[in-house]
Amino acid sequence: MTMPHPEGGPRQLPLDLGHQTSHAEDDFLVGAGNALAHARILAWPHWPDGVTLLIGAAASGKSHLARIFIERSQALSVTPTTIAEIASGSGRQALLIEDVDRQDYDEHHLFHLLNQAMRGDRTMLLTAREEVARWPLRTDDVRSRVRRAPVFRLEVSDDIELSQMFVKLFGDRQVKVDPKVVGYIVPRMERSAEEAAILVDLMDRLALAKGSAITRAIASEALAMRQQAHGLHRQQDWDGETDE
The missing domain is CATH 1.10.8.60 (Helicase, Ruva Protein; domain 3)
Structure with a gap:
């Protein structure tokens, strides 16, 4: 892989050999900018609301908190390809839906899952980079339900x-x-x-x-x-x- 050098010519860099990011609960760095979000995840299953929304920039710790949530709740991770099957079922398992603002989730099925969580049938954790107003949602009903979810931001x-x-x-x-x-x-x-x-x-x-x-x-x-x-x-x- 070649990367630009500030003084001019290219600099040959080694191939990425990979590394393992730790998502263990004890390895999460708690600070003033993420303490409320961290406390919210640790409070599961005693959430007063069925849906929780985490908002933060890339590498802010959303994925780390999502992994902690999965470990604690045994939540099912929803993807754009599995959302239809999950929404058509009658399960009550906790759900994790990551990058809601950047993945093309079917809004009809997302609406159904949001309704389940808001009725108290299950709990759901959503993550996103952008504020809800900037999400490319086409359905007002989905937007209105997401806006009702408590938001916890992760910042440095x-x-x-x-x-x-x-x-x-x-x-x-x-x-x-x-x-x-x-x-x-x-x-x-x-x-x-x-x-x-x-x-x-x-x-x-x-x-x-x-x-x-x-x-x-x-x-x-x-x-x-x-x-x-x-x-x-x-x-x-x-x-x-x-x-x-």
Whole structure:
């Protein structure tokens, strides 16, 4: 795989050998930005509402909480290809429906499952990146029911949470990093969980390519590459604008 280098020529990076992300309950990092969402999942089955909605950016921890929910509730994970069969049944098993705003779920069957949960027949956890108003829903009845669900957001609230996230992401890859490297990169990066995950992956690949540990120099190089990528995206946005 070839990736651009901030100084010009391509940089050959090693193939992704894969790593196992830990979704164990004890490994979830609880902070001010996700404490309410975490508490909600741990409160199952004593939810006052049948439906719970988690909203957060990519890599914010939604999938981790979803796995904890499945472990606790033995929930059935619904997909666009299985929703019709599940909705046609009479089961009362808890359900997990991930990425509702990005997957093409049949709205007739989604409406049926929402009604089941709101009647108290079963519990349901929904996850999404965007606020409900931005979902590409075509059915007003589905939108109105989703809006009735309590929303729990996952956000990075401060530098401490972001630093802990770096430690967790590197730990999932079994990579030890000097805390000074984390302390260097956190105040200089775009402040989001998604950006943290991208930077961890990039630094890991750069270190493998150099055959070295992850150093401040590698962190600086990764930041420069991300800044270059952001600049390119902004330029593409500007190039697409037209005067009216």
